[in-house]
Amino acid sequence: MYLEFYGLREFPFGLTPDTGFFFADESRRGALETLRFALETGEGFIKISGEVGTGKTTLCRYFLQDLGPEYISAYILNPQLEPRELLQAVAQELSLKLDQRLGSHRALQAINTALLQHAEAGHRVLLLIDEAQALPTESLEAVRLLSNLETEKRKLLQIILFGQPELDTRLDQPEIRQLKQRIAFSYALRPMTLAETAAYIEHRLRLAGYRGGNLLQPGALKLLHRASRGIPRLINLLSHKALLAAYGRGLRQVSRRELLQALNDTPQAHAVGFWRRLTAF
Known part of the structure; x- marks a missing residue:
């Protein structure tokens, strides 16, 4: 998996509730x-x-x-x-x-x-x-x-x-x-804003041991926020899949392309009419 490639001690975007990763937005x-x-x-x-x-x-x-x-x-x-x-x-x-x-x-x-x-x-x-x-x-x-x-x-x-x-x-x-x-x-509870989503991702990555620069390109981050609608569970799911896709290509950063691949594999992130707008984004 991608742990060693990105310098991580553990998976940062698990779906199981983990109070060690709690983020107080x-x-x-x-x-x-x-x-x-x-x-x-x-x-x-x-x-x-x-x-x-x-x-x-x-x-x-x-x-x-x-x-x-x-x-x-x-x-x-x-x-x-x-x-x-x-x-x-x-x-x-x-x-x-x-x-x-x-x-x-x-x-x-x-x-x-x-x-x-x-x-x-x-x-x-x-x-x-x-x-x-x-x-x-x-x-x-x-x-x-x-x-x-x-x-x-x-x-x-x-x-x-x-x-x-x-x-x-x-x-x-x-x-x-x-x-x-x-x-x-x-x-x-309300969904996270774009700024909170960015801080949430950085928070989880740092706790998991990541010490590099921004792992998501700005376009990928915006797409992630729009696709997840700021819902933490969807942010985790899409981030994990996008990291897998980037690792498979040997990339040190996640681009919009990897996010789109993660979205293709995540039906629960698709709202009615939303997927068409995202792919045109």
Whole structure:
């Protein structure tokens, strides 16, 4: 592969969420500030939304790593769970051993007892649900019930929902309007600008060990930004394929030609009518 050719220690454009490569552009920095402020105020519900590939999972994991020792976290990665399964998953994340046959009401009681114990010990507990737009309606109601757990002074559990824009549509459903009303803070991740895309690419290359000059020619960078629409996952995918193409030709820089080759091999980067405009660019 191209690692040795470009002087890299590791692949700079992997698709797996890697907090070691986290890049705090204006939008992702704003999301972090929103999350931190929400924690300080002790509000019960926070929502972070963004299109597919905008880095929600990486942001979530980076945020978790940044928490102080006073925080206990429960992280639900696969939310396609019925209410009883969801409560069981939350209990498991909190190191509670519950009978799998236990109903939702009893599971909620056990979670409440554990949260009270954490509060007495000075701990603050977070529940983070990734891909929250996939939660069944009944499970969203179970999440709302979890948010009811509180003392006279504060919430026992703060809940952070990470989801695609479809989550907002779900929350507009009349049967779960009470949950939407409880969201105190929300933030929508946006795609990167051209300048942010350039800084993002340089950031990842430097972390991977690259010490040369600009690896992408200006025309290639502009094409990459237009084709990826500033979405980090697509930037990674196209950059990796373009580097492979440049390496195959023995080139030290990626040109527009290699980006076009990467685009030809990446159907998910093609919007309706967009490919024709790109090839004429």
